[in-house]
Amino acid sequence: MSRALLRSVLELRPAVPRPIASPRILPATQIRALQTQTPRQFNPTAQFVDPQPRPSQLPEQSTSSLSSSSQREPPKQKPNPPRVRLPTTPPEITPQKLDPSVKSLLPLLAAQPAHYITIHIHGRPYLVTEGDAVRLPFLMPDVQPGDVLRLNRASTLGSRDFTLKGSPWVDERLFECRAVVTGTEQEPVRVMIKKKRRCRRKKHVFSQHRYTTLTISEVKVVTEVPEDA
C-alpha cells in the first residue's frame, strides 16, 4: 500500500505547487480557493492503479525513476506470463431448438431499444444495460485495460415491455453482449485485529484487494436466428 501511495504522491507533487508558485498574478482569495480545492480532488477511498507494472517489477521501476530522472529511458517491461490464460475462442455450443414463442416475439423485443440483460460472471448475476460500469468482486487475471470481453451467459434479456427469460440461460445465439476492461480499482486497507483472550498482544493484519472494472459496451438482440433453431 505504502509503495503505491508514495508513487501517487510523487506523481502528484509537480502538479500541486503550480498554482501556488505564481502568487503575483492571482488574488489571494483565488489562491485560497485553489488551495482548498486541491485536496478535494484526491479521493482516498477508490483509487485507480495502473495494472501495467506487475508486483515483481515494481522495485525495479521505482529505483530507475529515482536514480536516472535526467535520462528519460522508457522502463523495460518484461511480459510476466499470468498463471491463468483466458479462453480467446467461444466455447462450443450444442444448437438447441428455439421455442416458437421466442421466434415470434424476438423481433418485438429487438425493436424496443435500450435493452437490459442479466449477465452471469462466474455464476454471479449482474443486471446491466449498455454503458454501465461494473466493479467485479475479484481481480481478473490475464486482462489489460482496453481488452474486450464477450459475455455469453445471461438469464434474462429485456426491454421496457418484453423480457426473455432463460431456463436457466438465454440462448447464446440470441444476443451479443460485450464489455471493455477499464482498469483496476483498489479498496481502502482493511485492518483486522487478531486478539486472543487473556493476552494483551494484538496483531494487526492488513489486506487491500484489487478489483477489475468493466464497462458494458454493447447489448444487442440478434434477430437473424439461424434456420436450424
Added chain:
Amino acid sequence: MSWFRITLHRSAIGLPERTRGVLAALGLRRRSQVVFHPVSPQFAGMIMKVKELVRVEEVARPLSRAEVKAERTPERGFWLERRGTGGLEAGKEGEKVGEL
C-alpha cells in the same frame, strides 16, 4: 458395469463408532463428499448400514475428482474476444510510459 455414487449428506458426529467405521470404509470423511463404488453386495450392505446419512445414485461410470469439482463450479460466462491494442486506455498508458 454400474457404480454407486454416494454422497455423505448428514454428519456422523455423535454416532457410534461402528457407524463411523462404515463411513470410513466407504471413504467418506466430510459432508457432501462424493465417492464412487462398484455395485456389489458388499457395498450395498455398507450403504444399508448408513442409509440415513447418505444419498445414493446409480451411475454408468465413476467421475474423477476434477470432474466432480467441475460439476460444482459455475460457468465462467465470458471469453476474451479482443486484446486491447491501441485502445483508448491502452493508448494513454503507452503515452505515460513514454513520458516517464
